Amino acid sequence: MDSDNITREKELARGRSDEQEPRRLRTAQGSTANRASETRTEPAVTVENLDMYYGSFKALQDVNMLIGRNRVTALIGPSGCGKSTFIRSINRMHEIVPKARVEGKVLLDGEDVYASDVDPVRVRRKVGMVFQKPNPFPTMSIYDNVVAGIKLGGNHKKSELDEVVERTLRQAALWDEVKDKLKQGGTSLSGGQQQRLCIARTLAIEPEVILMDEPASALDPVSTQKIEDAMEDLKKKYTVVIVTHNMQQAARISDYTGFFFIENMGDPGRLWEFDETSKMFSNPNRKETEDYVTGRFG
């Protein structure tokens, strides 16, 4: 990774001094940091020196990243270089895989999600996830799919559920298509609708951060468009991290872009370059980034 960049980020992660304030603003919030709703300036997620292992295989090495609040951060790079692995380390979903382990720090609002007294279940309620393949619960209706996280998570008031269902389905741009058949099975929908249902389901638990692992890769262009439209609204309220193989998509929807890369076969994946999306796609610092975003390999 670019050594200037990494030093800056490390400083930013630690630094709270006035002198660094302007720069932190710029990095975490981008150049349009003046919206009324944005009073908190620290990054939503800070990743420090993250290494990731599957057994003895090192999948990621020394990733450092500041993920801006209410920003869309896109992660791009060739297959198998650790993008999905990386976002799973943010909500500890990698722990489902036996022998997967992490070294380093992931700070969510300044709290280390890997601290010994942190329950991964609580982390995942703050950091929601949308998967590559739409995966609605097959035994549940559309309605129940949306409120599944709330219902299975414990405390909820029945009277609030109707409101949650309508609000989140509207946010996911699905409401008009399903409002008359909320009691039908979630798997009766088309693939694109199922994926938007999964987005609504994630929104219903009111996370702060939403991780999306190639959410549109299995969908047709029309469905992809609808999901991108929905994301435009989402970033007003949420911090979004999206893995994508679609360069145009990354360029269209994201404020920041991270490029993951493996130099030699068998090496761990690294965050090769991380910057504002406009810079990454017009004038990246490193040659590999430029080759990738212009489609010369990968």
Added chain:
Amino acid sequence: MSSLSGTSAFYRRRKLVDRLMTVLAYACTAAAIIPLTWIVIYVIYRGLGAWDLAFFTELPQLFGDGGGVRSGIVGTLVIVGLATLMGVPVGIMAGIYLAEYGDNRLGGVIRFMADTLTGVPSIVVGLFAFGVVVVNFGYSAFAGAVALAVLMVPIITRTTEEIIRLVPDSIREASLGLGVSRWKTIMRVVVPTALSGIVTGVLLAVARVAGETAPLILTIFGTNFPISSNVFSGPSTTLSLQIFQLGGAPSPQVVEVAWGAALLLVLMVLGISLMARLVFRGQSVSGGR
């Protein structure tokens, strides 16, 4: 001459072998099906004549007109019901354990023991229940139910495990990713998704033990007198045991009652199996597309 239309000796031989093998396959299929249909038809032929009001309402009479199998019907329902109550929770929970947490040495040991237990002759299980329950508490319907439950558990465990493994991981990920705990994910998402398969496994296990006789001889004694109203004490009987005891009687009327009981038992097992098929067809495990 065209190379496609030749009738060489090789070609003719191949055609003949093809014919022969087809005929052989049909013959073997028939050989497998004929005994099965024969049994069912013969049981109906011999058993249906015994079915009258007395057959369902009276006790067996070893002398005279044979009586009926009321006690066996009640006993079968009570003992199989008790066995199901005991065996199903244990079997399902063990299956969940094996599927969700069992990829380790302990899981391997349990899986091996379940497979072994499936193959243990049922009379051995009956002897076990005799030694543990009957020797200490005497003959009872409960002792018989214990033996049948032991026979049911490994069947239910293994079918539950297989069916839960069919639930795609993407469903588990979806639930865990919503911040739902592992336990709730299993009980509220995974098990409901696999439910039809689990119910099928349970029904097949019930059908399997409903006709068991050997372990019951050692545990419920089998009586032609009214069965004990206390399931924990006193002898009982079942249809299978009555077939065993009445079928060898000298009086043809009594033997006819045994055939009637056989017909009833076959129909019960058939009904349960049909139910299992219907349940499984109604809903299958799948994680969307």
